[in-house]
Amino acid sequence: MKISVIVSTYNSVEWLKKVIWGYNTQTYRNFEMVIADDGSRQETFDLIDELKKEVFYPIIHVWHEDNGFQKSQILNKAILACTTDYIMMSDGDCIPRPDFVEQHIKFREEGCFLSGGYHKLPMQLSQNITEEDIYSMKCFDVSWLKKNGMKASFKNNKINATGVKTSILNFLTPTTPSWNGHNASGWKKDILAINGFDERMQYGGQDRELGERLVNYGVKPKQIRYSTVCLHLDHPRGYATPESINKNKNIRKETKLQKKKWTDFGILK
Numbered sequence: 001m002k003i004s005v006i007v008s009t010y011n012s013v014e015w016l017k018k019v020i021w022g023y024n025t026q027t028y029r030n031f032e033m034v035i036a037d038d039g040s041r042q043e044t045f046d047l048i049d050e051l052k053k054e055v056f057y058p059i060i061h062v063w064h065e066d067n068g069f070q071k072s073q074i075l076n077k078a079i080l081a082c083t084t085d086y087i088m089m090s091d092g093d094c095i096p097r098p099d100f101v102e103q104h105i106k107f108r109e110e111g112c113f114l115s116g117g118y119h120k121l122p123m124q125l126s127q128n129i130t131e132e133d134i135y136s137m138k139c140f141d142v143s144w145l146k147k148n149g150m151k152a153s154f155k156n157n158k159i160n161a162t163g164v165k166t167s168i169l170n171f172l173t174p175t176t177p178s179w180n181g182h183n184a185s186g187w188k189k190d191i192l193a194i195n196g197f198d199e200r201m202q203y204g205g206q207d208r209e210l211g212e213r214l215v216n217y218g219v220k221p222k223q224i225r226y227s228t229v230c231l232h233l234d235h236p237r238g239y240a241t242p243e244s245i246n247k248n249k250n251i252r253k254e255t256k257l258q259k260k261k262w263t264d265f266g267i268l269k
Contacts, residue, residue, distance in 0.1 A: 001058075003031045003105060004082035004188075008071055008181070009092030010038040013047045015126075015233050020048075021134045022095040022230075024055045028102035033059045035092070036078035039066025069244070072197035072206050076267045079188065079196055088185035089207075094118060094230035095129070097140050097159075103228035104185045113190070113214055116183030117225035118232040119158045125149040126233035139231060158229045169226040177221035179211025183230055190219050195266030204245035209252045217261040 005023065009016045016035075023033060037044060040063070048061050062078045064070070079087065088104050090096065107114055121129075125148050133139045142156050150156070161169055179186075184207070194213040197206055215221060254260065 001030055001032045001084045003086045003088055003101060003185075004034055004084045005031050005101065006034045006036055006075065006078045006082065006087060006089045007092050008036040008038065008075060008078075008089075009040060009044065010071075011040045011044065012092055012235065013043050015235065016044065016092040017047060017051065018095050018129060018131075018134060018233065019090075019092050020051050020055060020059075021131055023057065023101075025098045025135060025137065026057075026096065026101045027099050028105055029056060031057055031101050032083060033057055034078045034081050035059060035061045036071075036074045037061060037063040038069070038071055038074045039064060069202045070199075071203070072199045072201050076196040076199065079191055080267065082188060085188050086185065087188050087191065089181060089183075090230060091182050091232075093233040093235055094182050095134060095139065095233065096230045097228070098137060100228055100230060103224065107222065107224050107227065108185065108187075109222065110187070111218070112220045112222045113179060113186030113211065114184060114222050114224050114228075115177035115180055115211075116185075116228040116230075117158050118180070118182045118230050119155060120232040121145075121234060122149055123234040126235075129231075129233075158226055159231075161226045166226040170223045173223065173225050175223075175225060177223040177225075178208045179214065179221075181207035182232060183228065184211070186214065186219065190214060190217065192267065193217060194261050195263050195268055198251060198263040198265050200265045201248045201251055202244040203240050204248040205252055206248060209248070209255055212252065212255050213261050213263065216255070216259045
């Protein structure tokens with residue numbers, strides 16, 4: 001295996017199923033999947049056991065007991081479970097385009113981490129995408145998506161931009177490259193060097209805080225927003241509380257002001 005793909009999930013079997021199918025379409029096949037499971041019920045175990053028999057790649061299921069939103073904790077456990085020296089992270093609600101892993105392999109570079117993009121779909125379309133739509137790649141056809149409820153937008157370029165166009169759009173985008181939970185990758189040694197995710201952080205910017213410490217450590221963010229993209233399936237966010245968001249903002253502020261590279265609340269306690 002040349003790359004480990006960490007996919008986070010929590011009690012969302014219908015979305016996770018579509019994501020696992022998406023990785024089964026990948027043009028680059030030398031990867032493992034590590035599922036970071038923040039306390040899902042038995043049906044998630046059953047789904048993973050079933051799909052392990054169907055997909056070409058190995059799946060490692062990392063689980064801990066449900067204790068509220070503890071994504072940072074389970075991601076740190078998943079990082080340790082990765083058997084390769086390069087890690088890509090995405091979510092269990094993001095269907096990867098067939099060249100998703102290939103692009104991360106293509107653009108990876110020592111001393112850098114990659115910051116990719118995603119394209120959010122409306123709820124009805126998220127629900128209606130089928131196994132056949134994923135395996136036939138219809139779900140990455142902009143005209144098909146529009147026929148099925150997606151609005152016209154400049155952002156649709158993220159779905160089908162290729163070649164020189166992606167390079168131009170990556171250069172022109174005003175979006176600052178950051179570590180995004182839905183689409184980012186970096187070297188395991190760099191992530192371990194900053195002690196992984198800050199486990200005090202719950203929903204709201206914990207991924208970006210990891211990236212900010214990587215930058216403070218000297219790792220350069222590399223923009224591939226239009227080179228590699230995934231379809232973000234819609235869902236409610238009941239775990240997004242003002243308290244957790246404000247707490248995380250304060251931790252990120254401290255990281256920036258003090259130029260922190262290390263967290264005392266990460267993999268090593």
